[in-house]
Amino acid sequence: MSIQRQIILRYRRPGHVRFALPDVLCEPQAAERLVAGLKRVEGVYRVVLYRRQKKLSIRYLDGVGDFHGLAIAMKKLVTEIANTSAERPWNVENSLSKRQTVPARFALSNWARAKYRQLKETFTATGIVNTNPISRPQKMAVIQKQYVFEFFTDLLVLYLIKAHWHLITQHWLRRPWQYRYEWMAVLYLIFLLVRSKKPKP
Helix, strand or coil: CCCHHHCEEEEEECCEEEEECCHHHHCHHHHHHHHHHHHCCCCEEEEEEECCCCEEEEEECECCECHHHHHHHHHHHHHHHHHHHHHCCCCHHHCHHHCCCHHHHHHHHHHHHHHHHHHHHHHHHHHHHHCCCCCHHHHHHHHHHHHHHHHHHHHHHHHHHHHHHHHHHHHHCCCCCCCHHHHHHHHHHHHHHHHHHCCCC
């Protein structure tokens, strides 16, 4: 039986499909190449492959892409993977784990430095508060609450950037008027983030 016939469609809704995969496509190098190839398909913005469960989940923008085009692209990609697997061993250096965009690395690095600076400032403030025993409990509670709130806010912003990075670079920037409401939401969130960073009196 060919490898294409071993792929089973388990779930299909507009914008979301799930497949059951054969063992050969769940091997590390084959899985990485399959995920990387599917992410390049027009309209696809999220691909998750569960190797142990042998499941593949694909989310795409219905209207930008469709199931028929996705099925054709997946069939072509699986055929290439099968042919490559038969001709030569996989190249581990092409691992998907090494595929990381430069903006994402810079964003993560800047976020880590900012968190370190905030943590250092928190310890400095804690030392100052400890010199005043009367106001220590109240000030410590305010500092801890503010630090925890800002930490989870920044964490949420990073997650939103990661989750929507493909949409921003491939669709929103290319057709800003079509996605004007998404840009309005982004600008409003940036406004809220900047306002939360302003020093409180």
